[in-house]
Amino acid sequence: MNRSTVLLIALLLVIGAIVLFLFPSEKERETSDAAPEVSISIDSAAVVKLEIQHAPRLMLFENIGGKWTITAPVRYPADPATITRLIGGLSKFKVGSLVSSNPEKQHLFQVDTGGTHVIVTERSGKSTSIIVGKMGPSFSEVYFRLPTSKDVYLGEGIDSWSINKDLKEWRDKTIFAQPTETLRDISITSRGKQYDFHRDSTTWRSGDRFVETSEINPLLNTLSNLRADDFVDSTVKFQLQPVTLSIQGAENVTLRLYPTPPDSSKYIVQTTSSSQQYVVSKYTAQQLMKPIEHGSVGKTVPVASVPSVPKEEEKTTAIVNKKQEKASPPSIIPKKEALPPPQFVETTPPKKTTPKKTSPSKTSQTTSTTATKVDELLSSPPPTSSAGNPSSSSGDDEGELTVHTVKRGETMQSISKQYSVTVEQILKWNLLKSIAVKPGQELYIYIKK
Numbered sequence: 067m068n069r070s071t072v073l074l075i076a077l078l079l080v081i082g083a084i085v086l087f088l089f090p091s092e093k094e095r096e097t098s099d100a101a102p103e104v105s106i107s108i109d110s111a112a113v114v115k116l117e118i119q120h121a122p123r124l125m126l127f128e129n130i131g132g133k134w135t136i137t138a139p140v141r142y143p144a145d146p147a148t149i150t151r152l153i154g155g156l157s158k159f160k161v162g163s164l165v166s167s168n169p170e171k172q173h174l175f176q177v178d179t180g181g182t183h184v185i186v187t188e189r190s191g192k193s194t195s196i197i198v199g200k201m202g203p204s205f206s207e208v209y210f211r212l213p214t215s216k217d218v219y220l221g222e223g224i225d226s227w228s229i230n231k232d233l234k235e236w237r238d239k240t241i242f243a244q245p246t247e248t249l250r251d252i253s254i255t256s257r258g259k260q261y262d263f264h265r266d267s268t269t270w271r272s273g274d275r276f277v278e279t280s281e282i283n284p285l286l287n288t289l290s291n292l293r294a295d296d297f298v299d300s301t302v303k304f305q306l307q308p309v310t311l312s313i314q315g316a317e318n319v320t321l322r323l324y325p326t327p328p329d330s331s332k333y334i335v336q337t338t339s340s341s342q343q344y345v346v347s348k349y350t351a352q353q354l355m356k357p358i359e360h361g362s363v364g365k366t367v368p369v370a371s372v373p374s375v376p377k378e379e380e381k382t383t384a385i386v387n388k389k390q391e392k393a394s395p396p397s398i399i400p401k402k403e404a405l406p407p408p409q410f411v412e413t414t415p416p417k418k419t420t421p422k423k424t425s426p427s428k429t430s431q432t433t434s435t436t437a438t439k440v441d442e443l444l445s446s447p448p449p450t451s452s453a454g455n456p457s458s459s460s461g462d463d464e465g466e467l468t469v470h471t472v473k474r475g476e477t478m479q480s481i482s483k484q485y486s487v488t489v490e491q492i493l494k495w496n497l498l499k500s501i502a503v504k505p506g507q508e509l510y511i512y513i514k515k
């Protein structure tokens with residue numbers, strides 16, 4: 067036997083050993099090729115209890131009187147769509163292939179103690195329990211195992227993100243929901259002024275004025291399904307005055323929207339239909355207040371933080387409201403009760419100033435003429451407090467009132483220098499919280515004589 071033959075035989079022996087080592091025996095092949103012995107069967111119509119535990123968090127849902135309710139860690143109505151979607155997925159859950167039987171590898175699929183334990187209880191008392199891990203190779207697959215088994219499988223029908231939600235995502239976020247055709251009357255009170263809207267057949271009116279659909283539709287569409295972004299479960303001390311919506315329809319409800327300082331990026335909502343407080347975005351609040359941005363005629367109503375107008379001055383105030391609503395100065399509110407920067411300001415008469423009897427020029431017709439008319443109309447003395455001082459007395463408010471329209475490129479600093487006033491004074495006169503301005507914005511400024 068030559069050397070080449072020996073080498074060939076040795077090579078064949080090595081290859082044979084490798085084949086025996088890599089390929090399982092007949093018995094092993096029968097075990098691995100067998101179909102999984104795991105089956106999950108859930109009747110979605112019979113489910114009455116759902117428990118989701120992801121240490122250390124535990125959430126419990128129960129069907130009480132046909133309505134799903136969160137009973138732990140808080141008691142609150144559950145979002146029916148979210149619960150129905152999860153139970154529907156579990157009822158159609160399909161068990162796929164066996165992935166691993168090694169307990170030491172369970173953490174790789176997040177089905178160990180870090181997994182989410184889901185327990186579904188049916189009306190008959192039957193209970194189904196699985197531990198759901200991370201997402202599988204596709205979006206519709208997850209890794210899972212039974213609590214009593216070390217085997218890890220792929221399952222299809224649910225996804226991990228729909229189970230591992232924050233508590234707020236399981237709560238019913240509905241604040242107010244009524245079909246728009248059932249709404250009849252809506253009153254919006256903002257900064258001491260009330261704006262009334264009434265449905266007349268198929269159209270909306272504000273007083274004698276017809277309201278365009280582009281003005282009222284943002285409000286109506288938002289009210290048809292007003293939902294919260296978050297919830298407030300603790301006591302809140304409000305610093306700013308609310309915007310109040312009184313709604314009459316299939317159900318009469320009052321909503322109060324409190325802006326949150328310092329920039330009013332969120333609003334806290336209270337409703338007469340629930341003791342729960344909600345959080346909505348600034349955009350949602352703006353949609354609810356959209357109609358009063360279009361110049362709807364509002365009537366002044368008493369506000370606790372705003373000095374009331376004596377009866378003898380009501381006639382003068384009405385004239386100012388009617389003729390020069392935009393040119394009227396805002397009421398001066400104490401800083402601790404400063405209101406949010408709304409679109410409209412209350413037309414309470416300012417402190418009396420001596421009318422300036424000069425002929426307006428062409429270039430200053432808009433500002434000087436307006437200020438002169440306001441001064442002439444306000445010839446009666448301003449309301450006084452019990453101490454005999456003007457109710458809105460402030461040295462910053464003395465002078466000639468001017469309405470400045472912001473031009474492109476102007477800033478709050480450049481405007482203050484133009485009129486020789488401070489930025490703080492402009493913010494106070496206009497009840498603003500930010501020095502940001504935009505072209506076309508109107509600012510009230512008192513020019514000292």
